[in-house]
Structure formats: structure tokens, C-alpha cells
Amino acid sequence: MAKAVPAVFGSVFHREMPVLVFSDGAWQPVRWQPSDSLSLPPGAHSLHYGSECFEGLKAFRQQNGRIVIFRPEANIARMQQSAKLLELPVPDAQAFLSAMLELVARAADEVPDAPAAMYLRPTLIGTDPVIGKAGVGSSSAMLYILASPVGDYFKVGSPMKLLVETEHIRCAPHMGRVKCGGNYASALQTVVRAREQYDANQVLFCPNGDVQETGASNFALINGNEIITKPLTEEFLHGVTRDSVLRVAADLGYKVSERNFTVAELQAAAENGAEAILTGTAAVVSPVTSLVINGKEIVLQSQERGTAIRKAITDIQYGLAEDRYGWLVPVPER
Numbered sequence: 001m002a003k004a005v006p007a008v009f010g011s012v013f014h015r016e017m018p019v020l021v022f023s024d025g026a027w028q029p030v031r032w033q034p035s036d037s038l039s040l041p042p043g044a045h046s047l048h049y050g051s052e053c054f055e056g057l058k059a060f061r062q063q064n065g066r067i068v069i070f071r072p073e074a075n076i077a078r079m080q081q082s083a084k085l086l087e088l089p090v091p092d093a094q095a096f097l098s099a100m101l102e103l104v105a106r107a108a109d110e111v112p113d114a115p116a117a118m119y120l121r122p123t124l125i126g127t128d129p130v131i132g133k134a135g136v137g138s139s140s141a142m143l144y145i146l147a148s149p150v151g152d153y154f155k156v157g158s159p160m161k162l163l164v165e166t167e168h169i170r171c172a173p174h175m176g177r178v179k180c181g182g183n184y185a186s187a188l189q190t191v192v193r194a195r196e197q198y199d200a201n202q203v204l205f206c207p208n209g210d211v212q213e214t215g216a217s218n219f220a221l222i223n224g225n226e227i228i229t230k231p232l233t234e235e236f237l238h239g240v241t242r243d244s245v246l247r248v249a250a251d252l253g254y255k256v257s258e259r260n261f262t263v264a265e266l267q268a269a270a271e272n273g274a275e276a277i278l279t280g281t282a283a284v285v286s287p288v289t290s291l292v293i294n295g296k297e298i299v300l301q302s303q304e305r306g307t308a309i310r311k312a313i314t315d316i317q318y319g320l321a322e323d324r325y326g327w328l329v330p331v332p333e334r
């Protein structure tokens with residue numbers, strides 16, 4: 001059932017979406033709506049005060065034809081946390097999961113074969129139509145889920161040049177673990193300038209030398225047998241892929257170190273043959289090819305270990321390796 005996958009990530013959506021509305025103090029039963037437009041009051045809280053958060057996860061078509069979603073409970077829990085931190089109504093986990101499974105079941109014919117996948121984008125927005133509510137959370141909300149077939153962007157050795165940024169921060173430190181558009185807005189100008197000035201693919205935010213993450217993915221250093229990444233703090237987004245990589249890496253024999261590390265340590269390791277990776281749902285693992293530190297580009301000599309870790313995860317996703325961790329949730333056939 002090989003289908004062409006759109007060239008631009010997230011540009012084509014399944015024609016319907018489940019919509020869960022919170023009103024009158026309760027989550028209402030799911031409704032199905034066309035996904036090409038959304039009617040909102042222009043005064044909606046999310047449009048003025050940023051009460052918006054989202055998720056990103058994927059469904060995969062396995063070799064035996066079965067369709068699975070990768071770790072949906074983790075994304076649901078993270079959206080519940082984002083909702084709490086944005087003073088939004090917290091989605092009901094069971095209704096959320098059911099809507100997501102039904103969406104993928106309805107869109108089953110559009111789920112592409114390996115190495116492509118169906119990207120899912122749950123979005124939660126505050127809908128109170130009162131612009132006077134700047135200092136009050138939205139008491140009404142809407143959760144909808146988009147489904148978009150996406151290709152595999154991974155190519156060994158394709159450039160992943162990171163600008164190591166020690167001055168600007170990605171977002172307010174207490175907001176780092178909220179997956180919200182506001183944090184992307186906060187990082188955007190730095191990311192755009194890095195592309196213009198250094199042809200950098202991403203910015204690695206390292207305030208005061210503390211290595212944190214890029215604008216949209218987590219970062220890990222692979223130095224010999226040690227994989228090093230920042231411990232979970234409020235300052236950055238707790239990626240599901242980060243967690244998956246650490247568990248797989250431990251089973252592959254790596255020493256997993258969740259500890260703070262500095263740009264100085266990163267630079268010394270990079271100059272001595274270490275690898276580095278970005279982790280996130282879209283690309284799973286992207287090996288870094290070079291780092292720009294203080295205007296100087298350091299080329300990383302190897303992408304081998306990162307590529308192997310990536311394969312260990314995608315093999316589970318596509319059913320080529322046993323799901324030892326219980327990460328896959330099967331989508332029922334309709």
C-alpha cells in the first residue's frame with residue numbers, strides 16, 4: 001500500500017479531525033469535523049494570551065500490516081502537564097487516547113509504509129471569548145488532533161550544523177517543559193538569525209554555558225561509552241524520544257549519565273572524536289555533523305553510534321525488533 005508522501009512536513013492532513021470541547025465545567029463527547037478550517041471567536045483566549053499547547057507523536061505501519069502508535073500515554077501525560085502549567089482544562093486521558101486511536105483507524109489507508117509514518121498533532125487551545133481575561137486562565141477549551149503523513153528525513157551524513165548559543169535563552173526558564181507555541185515564538189528570532197548568519201540548521205541553547213536543548217529537540221553527547229544529557233529540570237522540554245534513547249542506549253551497553261555539562265566539556269569532547277545527537281519525534285535521532293562555538297566550526301568525525309541508536313528505535317517502531325519496553329499501542333481495525 002505504498003503511497004506518495006508529501007514533500008513538505010505536515011502540509012497534508014486527514015480530512016477529518018476529532019474535536020473534544022471543554023465547556024460548562026466538563027469535557028463533552030467527541031465530535032468529528034472537517035480539518036480544513038476551524039471557527040473561533042476572534043477574542044479567544046489562546047489568540048491573545050497564548051493559552052495553547054500541542055503534542056507530536058507518530059503512528060507506524062508495520063511489515064505485517066498492523067498499525068501502531070508509539071508511546072501515546074507519554075504524550076498524553078505531557079499534554080496534561082502542559083495544560084496544568086498554562087491554567088487550561090486538563091484533557092481526560094481515556095477520551096484523548098480513544099479519539100487518537102479512532103483517528104488513526106479512520107485514516108488507516110493514509111498511513112504510509114516504512115520509512116514514512118503518520119504524524120499526529122494534538123492541539124489544546126483556550127477558547128474563552130473574553131479579552132479582559134489576561135490574568136485568568138481560560139475556563140473553556142478545545143482539543144483537536146490532526147493526522148499528517150510524513151516522510152523520512154533521515155540521511156546519514158546530511159548536514160546538521162548547530163550554532164552553540166550561550167547568550168540567548170530559548171524561553172523563560174520556568175516554562176521549558178511546557179510544549180507550547182509561546183516557547184517557539186520566544187526562540188524564533190535567534191533560530192532565524194543563526195540560519196542567516198551561520199547557515200546553522202539548529203541553535204543549541206546553552207545559557208551561561210549550560211548545555212540544554214535546541215529549539216525543537218533534545219541534545220545528547222556520546223563520548224566513548226558514555227551518553228550524556230541534561231537531567232530533567234523545568235528549563236527544557238522532556239522529550240519522549242530522549243527517554244526512549246536513554247533506555248535503548250542503556251541496553252546497548254552505554255553508560256547513561258543524566259547530568260549537567262558545559263560548552264567547554266562539549267567542545268573538548270567534540271574535538272576528540274565524540275558524537276552528538278538531537279532527539280525528537282520527527283527525525284527520531286539526528287546525528288550532529290558540526291558545532292559552531294564562538295564563531296569557529298568544529299566538524300564531528302563520526303555519526304556511527306547515533307545512527308545505530310536510531311536504528312534500534314525505528315526497528316521497534318516498524319516491528320522489526322521486539323517491543324521489549326511495551327511502547328507500541330495497536331490501532332484497532334475498523
Ligand SMILES: *Cc1c(COP(=O)(O)O)cnc(C)c1O
Nearest residue numbers: 216217218237239240241280281
Ligand atoms: C517536542 C520537543 C522536543 C522533542 O520531544 P519528543 O517527545 O521527543 O518529540 C524537544 N524539545 C522541544 C522544545 C520540543 O518542543
